Amino acid sequence: MNLSATEEQLMNFIWEKETAFMKDILEAYPEPKPAPTTIATLLKRLTDKGALGFKTFGNSREYFPLYSKSEYFSGKVNNLIKNFFNDSPSQFASFFTKETNLNQEQLESLKSIIEDQIKSKKP
Amino acid sequence: MNLSATEEQLMNFIWEKETAFMKDILEAYPEPKPAPTTIATLLKRLTDKGALGFKTFGNSREYFPLYSKSEYFSGKVNNLIKNFFNDSPSQFASFFTKETNLNQEQLESLKSIIEDQIKSKKP
DNA sequence: TTATTTATTCTACATTTGTAGAATAAATTC
DNA sequence: GAATTTATTCTACAAATGTAGAATAAATAA
CATH class of the missing domain: 1.10.10.10 (Winged helix-like DNA-binding domain superfamily/Winged helix DNA-binding domain)
Incomplete structure (x- = not known):
């Protein structure tokens, strides 16, 4: 892969x-x-x-x-997380938001994505 | 690099x-x-x-x-973003939060990181 | 101080990658 | 139907990678 x-x-x-x-x-x-x-x-x-x-x-x-971009890509990201962030996705996420220079609007849209995620995971 | x-x-x-x-x-x-x-x-x-x-x-x-993990790593991530997400960090972020299976707590902590970022960018 | 351990360089070799020519086979054009 | 174009395979070759032995030099132990 x-x-x-x-x-x-x-x-x-x-x-x-x-x-x-x-x-x-x-x-x-x-x-x-x-x-x-x-x-x-x-x-x-x-x-x-x-x-x-x-x-x-x-x-x-x-x-x-024979496999999707998402499948392939999530393997790659998870690999990065394992190798560089001690297997901690949140550590990676924090790094990510700091380093990739998202603008105001992008940050807001990311925030609502996360809120949706949170909602969808609530029991 | x-x-x-x-x-x-x-x-x-x-x-x-x-x-x-x-x-x-x-x-x-x-x-x-x-x-x-x-x-x-x-x-x-x-x-x-x-x-x-x-x-x-x-x-x-x-x-x-001779260069930090952050420097190296942000190059890598930006490369991924360029190659796979049409240069759109927010598209990547969205993908990321969906694919990496963050748990409730991690999502909350990510959310507050983003809120801080938003605040720090407000004029 | 000789023998041994340790760090480094050089050499080596199989595998993977980036790139493409030569050969071949099938399809299309004249 | 002969000539040309197109897709594919085979072969090739240089550069990068993963791995390590041989040689050497310096440091340490006996």
């Missing part, structure tokens, strides 16, 4: 589009585009890693993610 | 202890400990990368971090 930087980038595109053909991916890359074989290699590696599945159409494939 | 998994682990130890000698580090590793040369290699790589400095004492060195 661990992806490298370029693999993440590619997955991110497929997560957003839901499914993608090789050519969609190549199109999406900004200039200077990588060689098509570079993309092909990444697709193969991701398929081998179990991150992507595909459905064959003629001589090409429609790729789709 | 980019560290690999094992490098992070080592840095984490030094960040906590503030400074450390080779032997402190080796001691801290749980069984089965890595070979001392493995640690030595990591220390050298981290020094070359500019993550660690040292002060020589006889034939050994007292290593210390």
Whole structure:
């Protein structure tokens, strides 16, 4: 379940589009585009890693993610929390709000998200 | 400023202890400990990368971090935010609170952290 | 003071990653 | 139907990573 930087980038595109053909991916890359074989290699590696599945159409494939962005990402965050914050999410949260420079509005919206969470957890 | 998994682990130890000698580090590793040369290699790589400095004492060195855990970590988080949340910290925050399973108490404490932040930002 | 331990560097080697050419096969265009 | 384009696989190769032995130098113990 661990992806490298370029693999993440590619997955991110497929997560957003839901499914993608090789050519969609190549199109999406900004200039200077990588060689098509570079993309092909990444697709193969991701398929081998179990991150992507595909459905064959003629001589090409429609790729789709085998796990969601949330699944992948929550693994990553939890890993960060474990490694850097002694397994304490609240310690992380505190760090997070201090370090990421949320503006007034963002803080307010975060606050109401948390309030909702609190409510939804009340018995 | 980019560290690999094992490098992070080592840095984490030094960040906590503030400074450390080779032997402190080796001691801290749980069984089965890595070979001392493995640690030595990591220390050298981290020094070359500019993550660690040292002060020589006889034939050994007292290593210390050249940047703080916060500095390093906020770079990492901001990177995550950029890559996965379209550069929107609040989108990330929302995801975070939903995915990391904070309990009632942790949510409350996070809420008051945010309230403090809001207050401190009011003109 | 010789033997031993310790810290460091150098060398090494397998694995993973970023990148892409060569080869091939299928599909499309002329 | 021959020529070209497209998708995929195979091979390749440099850089980074995880791991550690050999060599060396300095410090310590016997």
